[in-house]
Structures are given as C-alpha cells and as structure tokens.
Amino acid sequence: MNWIRFALWLSAIYFAYYAALICWDFLRSSKLPEDKNSHELSFEEYSEPVREIPDTEPQIYDSSVLSSGGVSLKQLFNLAREEAIEYTRPVSF
Template identity: 55%
Template sequence: MTWIKFALWVLGIYTSYYAALICWDFLRTNRGGTANDKHELTFVEDIHPVKSLVEETGSGKESSIAFSGGVSLKQLFNLAREESVEYIKSVSF
C-alpha cells in the first residue's frame, strides 16, 4: 500500500464518519417545529443591596494607599524611576 492509497483511505473513512454523524444529527432532531419553539435562558437571582462598610466608616483615608487608579505607560515608568512602585526585574514575553 502506498502513502497516497493510505491517505485516500483515511480521508474516505473520516469523510464517511463525519457525514454519518451529520446525517444522524439531522434525522435525530425534529426540524419541523422550530418556529414555535423558543429556547431562551433566563436567570433570576434574589439579591438585595447591602450597605457597604466603607460608607459607614467614613472617608477611608486611613489606608496607606495614596492612589489606586490606573496610570499610563509613561507614568508607570516615571513611578518606577522615582521608586514609587516596586520594580524587581525586567519582564520577558
């Protein structure tokens, strides 16, 4: 048996297998009543709002974090140069 014959046999077997699966799927499901069937997922959760502890304690200035927002890449390098952020080693991808 040559490689071309082997490849053709494997291709034929896979094609017939997947064709049989597709035909079985079409025969197994009833495609006639799709207009009336509506399959829709709905999720209902009973969640009640809870008052946060941060609102109760005040302004939250007791933390040692001075700024918690995002910074641009240029600002990040400036912070690393000023040693405001912990810069350990270079990042390799």
C-alpha cells in the first residue's frame, strides 16, 4: 500500500464517518417535538440608570508639568537640546 492509496482510504473513511453523523442528526431532528422554544433560556436583569454628577471644581495638581500629551520626535530632540527633559543616554542630534 503506497501513500496515495492510504490517503484515499483515510479520506473515504472520514467522509463516510462525517456523512453518517450528518444523516444521524437529520434523522434525529425529525423526531424532536415541535416546540422549538423548549430549550431556550433568556435572562432579563433590570438595573437602575446612574447619572454621573460632573465635578464643579477643576482639579489642580502641584506639579510643574504643563501638558501630559505626547510630543513628536523633532520636539523631543528640541527638548533634549534645551535640557528641558532628563535623559539617561546621549542623544545624537
């Protein structure tokens, strides 16, 4: 028996097995009762909506940081030249 014949036999066995399973499911589904909602579960949970109250006072932090947004690479090198940021390795300009 060579590999091609083995592969053909194996694929034929798998095809027959899965075809039998599909036929078995079709035959079994025709015997089921007509009530299709018999196995359906549904859950409903009521929750009260919560309204968030916005803060009226702005939060002020004791920090020298003016902005926490990101900067571009060019701005990063400019900040390094001005020694406005602390860096641990030398940066090639």
